[in-house]
Amino acid sequence: MDNNRLPDPRVIFLLALFFSSYGVIIRDVRYMAVLLISAIICGVALGVDFRRLVKQLKRLLQVVAMVALLQSIFAPSGTVLFELFNVPVLTVGGIMKGLTVLFRLVLFITSAAMFALYKPRALIQGMVQIKLPYEIAYMVSIGVRFVPQMGEELKDSLTALQLRGIVIKELKLKKRLRLYSYLLLPVIAASLQNARELAMSMEMRAFRAMRERASYYTLSLKRRDIVMLCAILFMAIIFAAAMILF
Numbered sequence: 001m002d003n004n005r006l007p008d009p010r011v012i013f014l015l016a017l018f019f020s021s022y023g024v025i026i027r028d029v030r031y032m033a034v035l036l037i038s039a040i041i042c043g044v045a046l047g048v049d050f051r052r053l054v055k056q057l058k059r060l061l062q063v064v065a066m067v068a069l070l071q072s073i074f075a076p077s078g079t080v081l082f083e084l085f086n087v088p089v090l091t092v093g094g095i096m097k098g099l100t101v102l103f104r105l106v107l108f109i110t111s112a113a114m115f116a117l118y119k120p121r122a123l124i125q126g127m128v129q130i131k132l133p134y135e136i137a138y139m140v141s142i143g144v145r146f147v148p149q150m151g152e153e154l155k156d157s158l159t160a161l162q163l164r165g166i167v168i169k170e171l172k173l174k175k176r177l178r179l180y181s182y183l184l185l186p187v188i189a190a191s192l193q194n195a196r197e198l199a200m201s202m203e204m205r206a207f208r209a210m211r212e213r214a215s216y217y218t219l220s221l222k223r224r225d226i227v228m229l230c231a232i233l234f235m236a237i238i239f240a241a242a243m244i245l246f
Contacts, residue, residue: 006046008225009118009126014232015042016111022239023107029096031243032103038235039110048113057109064105072098120144125219134213146194150187157183 019039026032043050054061077093088094115123120141127137161168161179168176221229 006117007228008219008221009122010130010219010221011225011228011232012046012114012118013126013130014229016114018232018236019107019111022236023104023111026239026243027100028243029100029103031239032100032107035239036103036107036110039107043110043114046114046117048110048117050113053109053113060109061106064102064109067105068098068102070098071101121217122219125215125217128213128215129219135208142198146191149194150191153187153190154183157187 019035022035023032026035040050072090072094075094075097076088076091077097079092080088080090081092081095082088082090124137124141127140128134158168161183168179171179
């Protein structure tokens with residue numbers, strides 16, 4: 001999506017802070033469900049492709065569902081729905097806690113998906129303009145650049161093994177772990193070499209020689225951004241009041 005049609009990245013920072021903060025604070029599954037629905041509505045309005053997101057994070061979502069199920073089993077409370085050898089396995093309270101964990105993790109994934117709509121340069125400039133130290137923004141930019149590169153190198157190594165007729169899924173667990181260790185060592189060594197070259201380049205260009213840095217690319221809040229900021233603050237007040245009164 002064109003970044004010009006999206007809100008200012010600083011609005012998304014505040015929105016993600018709102019969802020993540022209340023996602024940690026809230027314990028009631030009803031409020032958590034309302035918060036998750038609000039996050040999904042915001043994601044759809046921004047243009048998050050949830051179908052593609054589910055396909056990309058299919059395995060992660062399976063782990064999330066398993067964590068929620070374990071939370072339901074090992075934190076029993078309330079009416080017993082199913083028991084095994086007089087030991088409660090599923091209870092109403094346990095299911096509610098499991099749903100709360102499930103909603104919370106999906107909420108965090110949804111909040112993170114909103115950042116994927118923006119170009120890295122826009123996010124970094126947003127961090128700079130909310131007065132975060134430039135070093136933090138620069139570290140984020142380095143991560144955005146090098147983490148996908150590490151993934152591509154590991155993917156190329158796996159493809160090379162498959163071309164040689166090695167089917168990783170058919171290997172035993174011990175051999176599979178040993179194989180992954182052999183694959184990771186060159187990737188880590190290449191990353192360390194890249195980090196060393198990057199550090200030398202930064203020193204040669206006198207990084208942090210000046211306390212402040214000028215930027216050709218700047219962000220400015222538009223009227224819609226101010227309206228969205230006010231709406232986020234209003235939502236935060238409503239949720240806080242509901243948690244206190246009810």
